[in-house]
Amino acid sequence: MSVRKMTLLSMMLALAVALGWVESLIPSFWIPGAKPGFANMVILLCLLEFGFLDALLINLGRVLLVGAVTGTIFQMGFYMSAAGAALSMIVMWVCIRFLKKLTIYGDSLLGALAHDFGQLLVGWGILGNAGVFYYFPYMALVSLATGFFVAFVVDRLERTGIIKKALKGAASTSS
Amino acid sequence: MGAKLDAVKHFFKVHTWDLVAVLAVLVGNGAALIYYAVPRTTNVTATIYKEKEAVKVIDLSQVTNEYTFDIEGKYTTMTIGVKHNAIAVLKSGCPNQYCVHQNYVSNVTQPIICSYNQVVISLSANAPVTSIIINGDASV
Amino acid sequence: MKNLKRPFLALSMVSFLCSCGTTPSVAVKKIVPNVFDTAVTIYQNDGNTTCANAVAVEIEGLDNMLDAYHTTNSSYPNIYDINHTNATLTVSQNMADLLTFMLDMQGKTQGYFNPLMGNLTALWKAGLQAEYPYVPAQTLIDQAVADIADTSTNYLEINGTSVTRHGVCTIDVGAVCKGWALKSIEHVFKDNNSTDFIVDGGTSSFLFGYNKNSSEKDGTTKITIDGENGRYMRLKDTGLGTSGTSEQNATIDGVFYSHIVNPFTGSAIPKTKLSGAVGVDPAVCDVLSTTFFLCGLEKTKEFAATFNVGYFYDDGTTFSSGNGLEIYGG
Numbered sequence: 001m002s003v004r005k006m007t008l009l010s011m012m013l014a015l016a017v018a019l020g021w022v023e024s025l026i027p028s029f030w031i032p033g034a035k036p037g038f039a040n041m042v043i044l045l046c047l048l049e050f051g052f053l054d055a056l057l058i059n060l061g062r063v064l065l066v067g068a069v070t071g072t073i074f075q076m077g078f079y080m081s082a083a084g085a086a087l088s089m090i091v092m093w094v095c096i097r098f099l100k101k102l103t104i105y106g107d108s109l110l111g112a113l114a115h116d117f118g119q120l121l122v123g124w125g126i127l128g129n130a131g132v133f134y135y136f137p138y139m140a141l142v143s144l145a146t147g148f149f150v151a152f153v154v155d156r157l158e159r160t161g162i163i164k165k166a167l168k169g170a171a172s173t174s175s
Numbered sequence: 176m177g178a179k180l181d182a183v184k185h186f187f188k189v190h191t192w193d194l195v196a197v198l199a200v201l202v203g204n205g206a207a208l209i210y211y212a213v214p215r216t217t218n219v220t221a222t223i224y225k226e227k228e229a230v231k232v233i234d235l236s237q238v239t240n241e242y243t244f245d246i247e248g249k250y251t252t253m254t255i256g257v258k259h260n261a262i263a264v265l266k267s268g269c270p271n272q273y274c275v276h277q278n279y280v281s282n283v284t285q286p287i288i289c290s291y292n293q294v295v296i297s298l299s300a301n302a303p304v305t306s307i308i309i310n311g312d313a314s315v
Numbered sequence: 316m317k318n319l320k321r322p323f324l325a326l327s328m329v330s331f332l333c334s335c336g337t338t339p340s341v342a343v344k345k346i347v348p349n350v351f352d353t354a355v356t357i358y359q360n361d362g363n364t365t366c367a368n369a370v371a372v373e374i375e376g377l378d379n380m381l382d383a384y385h386t387t388n389s390s391y392p393n394i395y396d397i398n399h400t401n402a403t404l405t406v407s408q409n410m411a412d413l414l415t416f417m418l419d420m421q422g423k424t425q426g427y428f429n430p431l432m433g434n435l436t437a438l439w440k441a442g443l444q445a446e447y448p449y450v451p452a453q454t455l456i457d458q459a460v461a462d463i464a465d466t467s468t469n470y471l472e473i474n475g476t477s478v479t480r481h482g483v484c485t486i487d488v489g490a491v492c493k494g495w496a497l498k499s500i501e502h503v504f505k506d507n508n509s510t511d512f513i514v515d516g517g518t519s520s521f522l523f524g525y526n527k528n529s530s531e532k533d534g535t536t537k538i539t540i541d542g543e544n545g546r547y548m549r550l551k552d553t554g555l556g557t558s559g560t561s562e563q564n565a566t567i568d569g570v571f572y573s574h575i576v577n578p579f580t581g582s583a584i585p586k587t588k589l590s591g592a593v594g595v596d597p598a599v600c601d602v603l604s605t606t607f608f609l610c611g612l613e614k615t616k617e618f619a620a621t622f623n624v625g626y627f628y629d630d631g632t633t634f635s636s637g638n639g640l641e642i643y644g645g
Contacts, residue, residue, distance in 0.1 A: 077290070131286030138208075304536070306536060307515065
């Protein structure tokens with residue numbers, strides 16, 4: 001991995017952590033787990049530009065660091081976030097890689113839904129009650145909006161080609 | 176006008192599957208919300224679970240006077256309110272207060288969950304009775 | 316559009332299924348408290364709330380009719396009213412039918428069931444349910460027994476819906492009220508096309524419908540009559556009356572007294588632990604369960620054959636059953 005790429009990834013991680021922390025300050029309006037998903041912008045961008053493994057590293061780092069920063073690490077909320085983040089990333093990668101007919105908006109929406117589902121799955125496991133899925137329709141409707149917002153921002157960033165330009169700069173100096 | 180129509184057509188062509196996904200979410204979850212909205216409030220029994228174990232069962236259909244009681248959640252005390260066919264978490268020490276904001280619930284599809292305290296209040300409709308026990312064991 | 320239909324439906328279903336909780340059952344349980352000195356519980360397994368509520372209303376009306384402690388709040392006299400006058404009263408048809416039935420059963424049970432033993436049962440009730448239970452004075456018991464036996468002075472005269480209570484003996488409906496109430500409400504289930512129900516009249520009188528959730532898939536409800544020995548029976552579309560010593564009893568100076576009093580001797584010391592009758596008519600079963608309790612096993616068999624009811628009888632040592640009633644376990 002080139003130094004430039006490593007630097008870029010580190011910046012992405014820092015950005016994801018910062019966005020994750022900001023997100024934790026926003027109340028979820030009585031729907032448990034309903035958040036704007038700012039950090040998912042970074043993950044989606046990483047999936048598009050760097051691939052699955054790099055995005056996985058960023059995601060893992062983000063979850064751990066946000067947990068540490070907000071003081072919720074290894075509590076129930078942490079496990080729910082981690083599961084949501086993992087499932088969301090996997091679903092988005094599958095959509096990007098195999099479901100070519102979906103645009104970035106569809107990828108983001110399904111990723112958001114998967115995030116909700118992952119959180120509820122862990123909730124079910126910890127609480128032992130399938131009643132947690134009662135919240136899914138409400139979370140899913142919020143995910144429609146947040147998924148669109150995330151996709152919109154990432155789409156705009158993609159059009160500027162900022163990551164490609166930064167990496168190209170790495171390629172031209174790494175020979 | 177023609178250009179606008181072409182733009183709309185292009186939009187739908189590019190985002191067909193995205194719109195399918197959005198519509199599916201709206202229809203599926205809309206149906207779920209309608210399902211929740213249908214009242215199922217007669218003859219309800221509430222079971223209170225703490226860390227997966229049932230700690231109290233209350234036949235809400237037989238409650239005539241409102242009352243409250245406290246239970247110890249994993250981290251804080253919770254005050255539960257009970258009235259005819261309805262139950263609520265009135266007070267909790269959890270940080271998010273989702274459980275408190277749900278207020279009284281009486282629909283069997285709607286649980287009250289305090290994930291912080293790992294307490295779940297689950298409602299179920301009374302099941303059909305298939306057996307009866309008659310007491311008859313005093314001395315002769 | 317064709318190639319979009321499947322994924323759209325699949326996604327919608329997934330979305331919907333993720334949100335579904337458990338499918339609720341439909342049973343209705345309604346308790347009617349403070350009736351017939353106990354509570355009646357209606358298990359409306361088919362979820363017919365309208366029927367359960369209608370049954371509850373009728374039960375409350377019947378409780379008022381059969382109330383021996385308070386005057387009525389309806390237009391017809393109740394048991395209390397009849398017991399507090401020797402005047403001729405015009406009663407409701409249901410009351411007239413009940414009193415006629417009671418007199419009929421008195422004859423057919425050779426006096427083991429006696430409608431006019433209210434004074435005797437009241438004496439024992441006052442003693443056994445006192446804060447410090449006591450045995451009533453023997454002279455009072457003897458007087459009450461003598462009054463009951465003096466049928467020329469103490470009797471009920473019924474002409475249509477006109478009722479006259481002659482003498483000092485008062486009517487006691489304790490051995491028949493719950494069964495009669497169950498018999499009276501049967502029509503409510505028919506009117507509401509309801510067949511899947513159980514009515515529990517204070518755990519001593521029952522009415523069973525056809526139980527669609529029966530574990531044996533034959534419409535029967537399992538009734539455990541002796542948990543200690545694992546004895547049970549399975550009943551459907553029938554009535555059940557039981558009498559036992561588990562409630563309303565007292566031990567005074569080492570002697571056990573039950574609430575079921577012998578009209579011939581005035582004694583409340585039971586020789587039976589549990590008895591019961593199973594048959595189509597819950598009122599008959601209620602009366603017979605008390606009769607069996609008092610008359611012993613041999614007469615129980617005789618009466619069971621006469622009335623065509625199944626019986627069970629436990630004297631504390633031996634458990635017997637017969638006349639078509641199958642008891643499992645034990």
